[in-house]
Amino acid sequence: MQKYELIKQKKFAASVYRDGVNKRIRVDDLQGNLHFFLTHLNNDSQFDNYEKLIIKARESQFMTLIERGFVHEGVINHYFNGDRVHFMSRFMKEERRTSSYWSQEDDLLSSVHKLGVYPSFMDSDDSILVAGTGQAEELSSLYKEVFKLYPVPLHDPRYIKDAMKNGTIFVCIRKNEQIISAASAEINFQYKNAELTDCATLPLYRKGGFMKNLIARLEEELLYRDIYCAYTIARALSYGMNAVFHQLGYEYRGRLANNCYIFDKIEDMNLWEKDLGQ
Template sequence: MDNPLQQKLIKKQGYTLNITFDRFNRRVRVDDYLGNFNGCMTEAIHLAADSDAEKLIVKARHENFQELISRGFLYEGCVDKYFLGSDCFFFAKYFQSNRRSSDKWTEADNILDGVLSLPKKASIAPPQGYQVRKASEEDVSGLADLYGHVFKIYPVPMNQPEYVKKCMQSGTVFYIYEYEGHIVSAASAEVNETYHNAEITDCATLPEHRQFGLMKLLIAKLEEYLADHQIYCVYSIARALSYGMNAVFFQLGYGYRGRLANNCYIFDKIEDMNLWVKN
């Protein structure tokens, strides 16, 4: 199995850098840092340039906001209470102009305007025959089949059972809906035990089952699980051009916190992603 993500912990004189190299999405991401901030950013920019990345993402703390602006980084969004109650700010530096520009930005703005004007409404249980439960390692093949059917392109190889299993073993929690013995909808929570936050991700429903609002119910189940395990900061990124997924998060009480430009490859192209947060 070829894993496109390579995580490294870099320890040098005066600082420590936790960084992820994402070959498939042609980006590098600073997930955490400690010590001399200027040294951290100089190292991160150097590593991103050496790896031919088109975009460098930094998950930054409030005290480093102005420093990143002064180094030419662009502010793209935030996650409230990400660092054990302190906000996380997403900054980006682009190494290619075409990676920065998005010809769908106005269309995404129009979609967001429509979503933000939606009335809040309660979820309704699906028809008889749909069963919801927490997934186990026995479900990895069914999950991989689901993701392979729904997504032509995905940022990580969720269509490979071994990769799904690895996600579970590293702490990612999946909830699923089954119909007639087959997984028809799924969503996961990637838990960060260090900072007690979680990203809702890997949301997929087969087209013929999308009229019943299964995703809203699955995310609500994940939220219950996370609250029971002392995870109170929950966030997600949704395709900016997906009216349905953005509507799901808005109607579940998530707040819009920004847009990550040309963030990852999904479906059939690189796409902007909207950031949604719930505490």
């Protein structure tokens, strides 16, 4: 079960995402008295059903959360209308805190950082389509084939249609009468940022440079909408996706341990950010 809710009480207001699939609670925005909110959450009868609590904290909340035992996992420098967000986490179970792949992911990241930064390129035979609701069925078919598990229900075309109606931009490349690669930008219009996500390419077409071109096209669409903070949360075990973002000029900002179920298991996720205004 996944649901958003706005919790408003006398001394605080919080936008909370309860993610039963990934056994986590994510607080996307918290204003007001931080201590009162944490007390409220601890008294919540459903709180014990989750294994990880993530708070997207403002600069002024950082030290208080450190004092309350939260772990600093990453940062996006321009998230809140140009101001910094800190990803602060509390783990309710020891096994959720401990990653089996951390050293391997460190080695992978070191290899990625040795790569140069290159612009995208576009094959003259390819065209990028900004997808509409009419492509939702095709997109869901792509995601079913690429991902056995995914943090959100992209296998359901209704979910994709709802995301589009709420402002998420999907772009895709078509070959041989099918969508072979796609990506999206989930825009936060209130805080002028966008998460680049839902990156998928059919196995037959990988290593063709398609994802670089899709990301570059999403950046163009974001700039057109006056969105300058672009970030992504990429599988820390995926050399290809981390290489794509590094080569397109994104900067590494941290790693979220055991963050979500994706591909075939629960995985660590790397944060990357780019200031599109530079």
